[in-house]
Amino acid sequence: MANLKDLKNRISSVKSTRKITKAMQMVAAAKLRRAQEAAEASRPYTERFNAVMSGLAASVGGSDSAPKLLSGTGSDQVNLLIVMTSERGLCGGFNTNIVKKAKVHAQELLAAGKEVKILTVGKKGRDQLKREFSDHLVGHVDMTEVKRLSYADAQGIAKDVLNRFDAGEFDVATLFYANFVNVVSQIPQAQQIIPAKFEETGETAAVTTLFDYEPSEEAILADLLPRGVATAIFSGLLENAASEQGARMSAMDNATRNAGEMIDNLTIEYNRSRQAVITNELIEIISGAEAL
Numbered sequence: 001m002a003n004l005k006d007l008k009n010r011i012s013s014v015k016s017t018r019k020i021t022k023a024m025q026m027v028a029a030a031k032l033r034r035a036q037e038a039a040e041a042s043r044p045y046t047e048r049f050n051a052v053m054s055g056l057a058a059s060v061g062g063s064d065s066a067p068k069l070l071s072g073t074g075s076d077q078v079n080l081l082i083v084m085t086s087e088r089g090l091c092g093g094f095n096t097n098i099v100k101k102a103k104v105h106a107q108e109l110l111a112a113g114k115e116v117k118i119l120t121v122g123k124k125g126r127d128q129l130k131r132e133f134s135d136h137l138v139g140h141v142d143m144t145e146v147k148r149l150s151y152a153d154a155q156g157i158a159k160d161v162l163n164r165f166d167a168g169e170f171d172v173a174t175l176f177y178a179n180f181v182n183v184v185s186q187i188p189q190a191q192q193i194i195p196a197k198f199e200e201t202g203e204t205a206a207v208t209t210l211f212d213y214e215p216s217e218e219a220i221l222a223d224l225l226p227r228g229v230a231t232a233i234f235s236g237l238l239e240n241a242a243s244e245q246g247a248r249m250s251a252m253d254n255a256t257r258n259a260g261e262m263i264d265n266l267t268i269e270y271n272r273s274r275q276a277v278i279t280n281e282l283i284e285i286i287s288g289a290e291a292l
Contacts, residue, residue, distance in 0.1 A: 011263055025249055039180050042234070046231060050228075057221065066218060081116065082173060085098050085121070101188040119161070121237075158230035162229060175190070175193050176190055177189055178243035193229050193232045193233070
């Protein structure tokens with residue numbers, strides 16, 4: 001049977017932990033609201049931008065004058081994986097799920113004889129990937145000092161990626177992040193951003209029908225495609241930020257409830273141990289009185 005003092009200390013320790021997890025849950029809830037609003041506000045622009053780009057790309061087709069960011073290098077031998085995770089932990093399986101999806105994709109490419117390069121955004125993703133893919137890491141973007149995400153942050157990452165593409169370091173770039181659905185659901189995504197791929201929708205057809213472009217589709221695409229890379233990265237960063245806070249809020253809520261259950265169980269054990277000590281003392285007193 002556990003010592004009463006040890007049980008009391010453990011109960012006190014778990015109560016302190018519960019206070020911390022509760023505070024972290026409340027902070028995550030406050031940050032989640034802002035992050036969710038930012039992610040949801042960016043979606044209409046991203047969807048409309050992609051619809052316009054899809055219409056332009058469809059009209060250009062496979063012509064020789066198509067920009068390299070759309071047509072590609074003609075090969076898919078070298079693949080760059082841009083894995084975006086958080087700088088901090090304590091957010092459940094948020095980081096692990098993104099890294100797992102990236103690992104599966106990397107293993108499939110390596111099995112097919114392709115070359116894989118990995119650019120990480122966020123410390124947690126880098127820490128997990130370097131255990132198995134340290135030889136494939138080619139760069140890291142530290143977001144520790146970023147207090148509030150801005151388009152300039154995405155432009156910095158996009159500039160690095162585009163410079164690598166212009167230098168011929170890779171043929172295909174794929175972006176990995178988590179799409180925010182709600183507090184308990186964040187879905188890992190893999191989005192190819194170079195060469196650009198756009199899904200045709202009803203809105204795409206409407207855009208193609210309603211607008212004529214000058215000077216030409218090729219010239220406009222050449223200007224907009226680099227912005228499209230930055231837009232995709234910025235959208236991924238915003239979705240990641242909301243997903244991270246949602247996952248942390250959920251994880252801290254579970255931790256708080258688990259701590260409460262542990263306190264209840266330890267309190268029951270403490271009361272039983274205390275009762276046993278009192279009972280033994282009473283037996284000793286009664287036995288001593290009868291002996292007299």
